[in-house]
Amino acid sequence: MSHAVVSGPKAAPPSPGPRRSLNSRSLPRWAPLGFAAVSVLLGVGISLAAGWESRVQWGLVSALLFVLVSYVVTSAVENRRQAKDRLATSLVWVCFILAVIPLLSLIWVTVSRGVKALDGYFLTHSMAGVPGFEAGGGVYHAIVGTLEQVGIATLVSVPIGLLTAVYLVEYGKGALAKAVTFFVDVMTGIPSIVAGLFLLSIMLMFDLQPSGLMGALALAILMIPVVVRSTEEMLKLVPNELREASLALGVPKWRTIVKVVIPTALGGITTGVMLAIARIAGETAPIMLLVFGTQLINANPFDGAQSSLPFYIWEQYRVGSEASYDRAWAAALVLIAFVMILNLVARGIARWKAPQTGR
Structure with missing residues (x-):
């Protein structure tokens, strides 16, 4: 004798709720560029207000402001963890730029001043018979x-x-x-x-x-x-x-x-x-x-x-x-x-x- 199994209507699956993320707010990808632009403007303005004429001082103030602005804004918009990550990234970029600027400056000055005398004659002649204070001669x-x-x-x-x-x-x-x-x-x-x-x-x-x-x-x-x-x-x-x-x-x-x-x-x-x-x-x-x-x-x-x-x-x-x-x-x-x-x-x-x- 077989028994029929009577099944009632299946319960509807629960509707998926809103997805949760670790961080509901995040900064856009262009945020670091915005931080850099704001930091440069503030750094130049503060330096001019203080009477500093050296561009090195302008750059150092802007670099410090970039690190500070990145950390403060990220803490306010996202969270402390992301802010610490942004702080480390900002420090890496600042150190990289500080290391590259002297190199680029050296190359620029050398190229801009070296091309004045660099030609075929300079590379194929010596200084024999050429007084040091006069033009001419080669290397x-x-x-x-x-x-x-x-x-x-x-x-x-x-x-x-x-x-x-x-x-x-x-x-x-x-x-x-x-x-x-x-x-x-x-x-x-x-x-x-x-x-x-x-x-x-x-x-x-x-x-x-x-x-x-x-x-x-x-x-x-x-x-x-x-x-x-x-x-x-x-x-x-x-x-x-x-x-x-x-x-x-x-x-x-x-x-x-x-x-x-x-x-x-x-x-x-x-x-x-x-x-x-x-x-x-x-x-x-x-x-x-x-x-x-x-x-x-x-x-x-x-x-x-x-x-x-x-x-x-x-x-x-x-x-x-x-x-x-x-x-x-x-x-x-x-x-x-x-x-x-x-x-x-x-x-x-x-x-x-x-x-x-x-x-």
Whole structure:
């Protein structure tokens, strides 16, 4: 006997109530721009009312007002939690702008004043026979000196720095490795004038003459710790699984380092070398002590005085004439372009040699 189940009408599902959110009110996306505009207007107005004529003071007052306005308005409209987040974001933006403004100002001044004398003639002629206070002359001899001195310093420092980093990462243990690490850290912060004085004492002891080689050796002393530190960090990033897999196949350790470890970290190593070159390209003190500078083109770095871009800038600025100032700014622009090209090359090589993570 079957029993029929009689079901009554189904109850209607409860209607969804209004959605609740953690914050019923929120500022629009353009709120930070509005805060910035209001802060600038208030900062300029307060500065003018106080009689401050410096634009630096205007900017600092506006930055403080931007942080304050962002926090107060966000607290009133949203909540304390969002206000703290907005405060941290505002501080990050203010610090970023304060760091970028001097850089942009330096680039703007250098470009605007350097283009006055920068042309093909300036890049292909030296200062031979040109009085410093008169217009004319060029920077070719300084470019040649910089390229040769930086090139020799690179040839000396890169093998030493690379092998030292390999020793510290792959073999270094005990007191010797700790001592090497300590001296590398000390050399990282050594002033350039100290390296110049060290080579100058050697020159005086052995009665050596000023030359581009001596300046390059001083630059190599400054470059070695940068190469060691950057290469060491890149080698540490190589996964140990790669080393273990190579060693498990019976490959000797030295061959594993040459064929596996160094090629894997080659992109980062190249970037560190390029940054080290950019660091020494603007050094002036060792060149003043060891190379002496010259107005003539000297393509032999092993005999006689040479010039360089940093020395040429100092030399022209010391003359004090309008023409020499233009040449100094033009040479500074050439030096900045040289360093910028090195950084772009380093980034390109790092991206090219970066390990592929995709399938």
